[in-house]
Amino acid sequence: MCSPPRKKYGLTTTIIFSLSMIFVASSLNAQYIRFTKAYGKRYVYLSDVARYYGMRLRVGKKKCEMSSRYSQLSFTFNRRSGFINGVKVNFMNAPFFSRGRPFVSEHDFLLLIDPILRKGALHRHKLTTVMIDPGHGKQDTGAVGARYKEKNIALLIAKALKTRLKALGFKVVMTRSADKFPSLKDRTNSAEKLKPDIFISIHCNSAKSKAAHGIETYCMTPAGEASSSERTSQASKLRGNNHDKENARFAYEIQKNLIRATKANDRGMKFARFFVLKNINCPGVLVETGFLSNNAEEARLGYRSYRAKIVNGLVNGILAYKKATR
Numbered sequence: 001m002c003s004p005p006r007k008k009y010g011l012t013t014t015i016i017f018s019l020s021m022i023f024v025a026s027s028l029n030a031q032y033i034r035f036t037k038a039y040g041k042r043y044v045y046l047s048d049v050a051r052y053y054g055m056r057l058r059v060g061k062k063k064c065e066m067s068s069r070y071s072q073l074s075f076t077f078n079r080r081s082g083f084i085n086g087v088k089v090n091f092m093n094a095p096f097f098s099r100g101r102p103f104v105s106e107h108d109f110l111l112l113i114d115p116i117l118r119k120g121a122l123h124r125h126k127l128t129t130v131m132i133d134p135g136h137g138k139q140d141t142g143a144v145g146a147r148y149k150e151k152n153i154a155l156l157i158a159k160a161l162k163t164r165l166k167a168l169g170f171k172v173v174m175t176r177s178a179d180k181f182p183s184l185k186d187r188t189n190s191a192e193k194l195k196p197d198i199f200i201s202i203h204c205n206s207a208k209s210k211a212a213h214g215i216e217t218y219c220m221t222p223a224g225e226a227s228s229s230e231r232t233s234q235a236s237k238l239r240g241n242n243h244d245k246e247n248a249r250f251a252y253e254i255q256k257n258l259i260r261a262t263k264a265n266d267r268g269m270k271f272a273r274f275f276v277l278k279n280i281n282c283p284g285v286l287v288e289t290g291f292l293s294n295n296a297e298e299a300r301l302g303y304r305s306y307r308a309k310i311v312n313g314l315v316n317g318i319l320a321y322k323k324a325t326r
């Protein structure tokens, strides 16, 4: 369980659901965010969260929205997917509605919403060295489409990204620059040795359904939570959890800018315990740039001009993250 940033969000009290308590407590100062326990986890009052940010909260039967001039968040009760500023996000726990009040989990507030809405939630750090990890390689082809292999598309995108980042003054290190196969352990070892400031792993997707298409960006699942594709939580805190807040902001900026640049289907920012994300000691993301199992998307990924759009999205995402952590 993470410890709440005392100075920033003040007193928390466990309260029992009751109308009188809610009425009394609602007159508390805006910086106080109350929580309650449900489903074995801590959930905060979304009305308190909205007040904390000075945002308006509109509550409907199935959804609620929190908005200000700068930001807009949309929650659907009992569903994990929602939107932050138009970008699809996957909450660690489904928000819910009880006795006239909407709730979000404390981890979703502290480790997902707050790092995206508020720069002050993030650790400032230098961002000069970027490690790019083109997925798979050599005998490990990754996903195989009708025409292309994931290992090759990932390398083409990684190389183009390297060129752009170097031109912008970044130092770039690669886990592979040719059709080689560094093991997953080799990749995290080189991240340990070269000490990059951020890590970005590039992949292509594949699914049984040929209709599946679009882009998704993953970051490490916080300790005690379930990954986006799972229901069961894992308690252990791993090295990749040293930067939970930065990971979330980085994944959000990458996903947002990728969708903006490519106009691809937004499959959202998600959480997963992928090996490379579990073991890195800097903020990191894994990007699924599109489905090789979808004919149209595979064709697009084969065009240099489309890959250039992906690279634009990645560069803009890195620059936005750099600005947020400066």
Ligand SMILES: [Zn+2]
Residues within 6 Å of the ligand: 135, 136, 142, 143, 150, 203, 204
């Ligand atoms: Zn892959």
